[in-house]
Amino acid sequence: VLRSGVCRSRGCRGRSGPDVGRRGRRASSSCGEMVCFSVAVLSKNGKVLVSRQFVDMSRIRIEGLLAAFPKLIGTGNKQHTFVETDKVRYVYQPVESLYFLMITNKQSNIIEDLETLRLLAKLAPEYCHGIDEESILKHQFELIFALDEVISLGYRENVNMVHIRAYTEMESHEEKLANMIKASKVNEAKEEMKRKVSQIDKDKAERRKAGGGDSTGSSMMEGFGKMLDDSSAQLQQSAPLGGTTYRPPEDYAKSAAAAMPARSIKAGGGMQLGKKSTKVDLMAAMASEGAIAPTPAPSARPAAAGGASGIAAAVVASGALQLNVEEKVVAVLGRDGGVQSLEVKGDLQLLVSNPAVGKLTVGVSFGNNAGFQFKTHPNINKALFAEQSILGLKDASRSFPPGNALGVLKWRLQTADAxxxxxxxxxxxxxxxxxxxxxxxxxxxxxxxxxxxAVSMTIPFPPGCAQPKVTCEAGEADYSARNNALVWSIPLINRTNPSGTLEFTVAGVDAASLFPIAVDFTSSKTFCELEIGEVLNLDTREPIMFASATTLSVESYAIV
Known part of the structure; x- marks a missing residue:
């Protein structure tokens, strides 16, 4: 019955033989007496939903065995039943509208077969999230993977539901780390591309402002002509042995121009380079008279007076500074809606990427923050922050450390106000x-x-309970038999969607076992009313462009 050659047991990675491990030895020592031929899930009318073979069998044979099963079973509805033929034994268990079937040989241990069948019957609600035809067909591959963990080469493995769950959910930490590194590199490449494009656009704008036109082509031609002059000078210094001297391209051009006959060129109204268009002159005149606002140079922050030097400083500062506002919420609420405790912890993170802008100050403004306690970093000038709400180092000659995020300001709120x-x-x-x-x-x-x-509420359920019947008004609710929890998900809650209800019914569950309920969400608005103002470079006294992000997340939010 076994296929000769490679042993396909998970415990044996090489060729089958007497020295390949426990599973390999067991399979090779009993090659003539396989226990379990196949496991299948059938409907009450005999339709095969899933069938998994553990030995080499032809398709015609397994289809014949499965087709004969509905004709052999009786009308009884016992908990566990079996039917024998001349060659095989059918061990089956009716579960609602389905049959869980094992096909074994007649020499197998019926007690072990019944125990295996009970374990297999538990896999369907665990991995298919239901015991009906639609659920089995939708999650058939997950069920097959779980069956492979129970039976190997016809023999049952010494596993239980905990082992099967751990084996099927096995995750690779190295793969996650590699994916994170790959995604980080892709994001860095995109940011670098955006920065390069922005810098090129600003350089073009600077050249247009300084020279009145795009000097890219002229600068390239000047560089190319300089290269030709240098190369011609070197070749003239080292004359070849044949006595022929090198002539630069300018001599050939002059000779060709002298040899060509002079032609009269008729003056016409063709395109004239360097002439300003009438539209540009009109727009400039209107701007000078105050009829329209002058077009600013493309920059995220207004450049200081100084022309090209201000633009260059803005280009250097672009993407060199990141300011992030982060808050965490820890809350314990009663099931009746009352508040037992609420704690908010937040900080302002400063990350300098370019050491050229390390000497800086950050201005902040506050709103109504009653009850909040603020604390600055030990190296921050506390007097400057208290008097002017400006974050700067005590020693103004020092710079913020580049490459490391520094928490310059922290705040905390503890209250029981609903x-x-x-x-x-x-x-x-x-x-x-x-x-x-x-x-x-x-x-x-x-x-x-x-x-x-991304609001989610996770309601725990005791192990082994039935699937609840759920009626959801807002969002969607999904019950996970694997995690023994009902997850209520609402994509967005705001002033247009301020409330919603969920109702569910479950049998055999005590009300106290449904708590605590875990709540999770994110927001772009924080509890602390804080805004970042002007960031000033202490060396040049010019504003610095910066990127900022504000996030609010949940550390712990429980309904008890």
């Missing part, structure tokens, strides 16, 4: 007379000025 919480969740669980638990949930946006993105 009006400060961005989102409240109310839960009303109730037990029905038939033992089922009915739960109604409602979220409400308290801080209407905030927009919460």
């Amino acid at each position: 009006s400060m919480v961005p989102l409240t969740v109310n839960c009303w669980p109730s037990m029905a007379g038939d033992g089922t638990c009915e739960v109604s949930m409602e979220y409400e946006l308290v801080r209407t000025g905030m927009e919460l993105c």
Whole structure:
């Protein structure tokens, strides 16, 4: 029955034989008595949904064995049943509208077969998220991968559901790290490309402003002519042995011009280079009279007076500074919507990429931040920050360290004020007379000025419970039997979508086992009202262009 040559057991990576490991020895010592031929999932009318063979069998034979099964079973509905023929034994278990079937030889251990069948019947709700025909067909490959972890070369492996879950969810840390490095390189290349394009555009604008036209072609021709002059001078100094001297291209051009007959050129109204267009003159005149605003040079920040020097300074500073505002939220709320505790932790991170702009100051402005406690870095001038809200080093002659993000300002808020919480969740669980638990949930946006993105609420379930029946008004709800949790996802919560409800019913679950509920979200608006003002270069006293980002995320947000 075994295919000769390579052993396909996971425990044996080479050729089958007596010295290839426990699984390989077991398979090779019992080549004539295989235990499990095939595992299949069939509908009640005999339709084959999934079939996995563990020995070499022809398609005609396995189709014949599966086609004969519906004719051999009776009308009984026992918990576990089996049917024998002259050559094989059918061990099957009816589960709702499906049959889980094992085809073994008659010498197999029926006790072990029944135990294996019970384990296989648990794989369908775990990996197919349901025990119906549609779920099995949708997740058939996940089910096949799990079956391969249970049976190898016809024999059952010594595994349970915990082992199977760990084997099928095996992840590679090296692969994740390689993907992160690759994505980082791609993003860096894109940013470098954008910076180069911006710099080229600014250089073109500077040349147009200084020379009245694009001098790219003339500068290239001047450089090329200089190269020819240098090369001709070198060749003239080293004359060849034959006595022939090198003549520069200018001599050939002069000779050819002298040999050509002079032709009269008729003056006409052709295109004249260097002449300003009437439209440009008209626009300049209107700008001088104040009719329209003059067109500014392409720059993210206004250049200081000084012409080309100001533009050059702006080009150097482009992309050299990053300022990030980050906040984390830690909250504990009651299931009735009350607030037990709320803590907000935030900081302002400064990252200098170009050492040329390391000597700088950052101006900030604050709004209504009652209850917040602010603290600056030990190297920051506290008196300057307290009097003028400017972040700068105590020693103005020093520079911020390049290449490392530095937290220059931190703040913290601790309160139990319900009006400060961005989102409240109310839960009303109730037990029905038939033992089922009915739960109604409602979220409400308290801080209407905030927009919460990628909101998710994870409701835990005890292991082994049935799949709940869910009615979702906003967003979508997905139950994961593998994680024993119901996840309610709402893409966006804002003033136009401030509330929503979710109702679900589950059997055999105590209301207390559905808590704590974990909430997660992100936002581009922080609790602390802080805005970054002007960033000034202390060497040139000119403003520095910078990039900024503001993020609010959840560290812990629990409904208990």
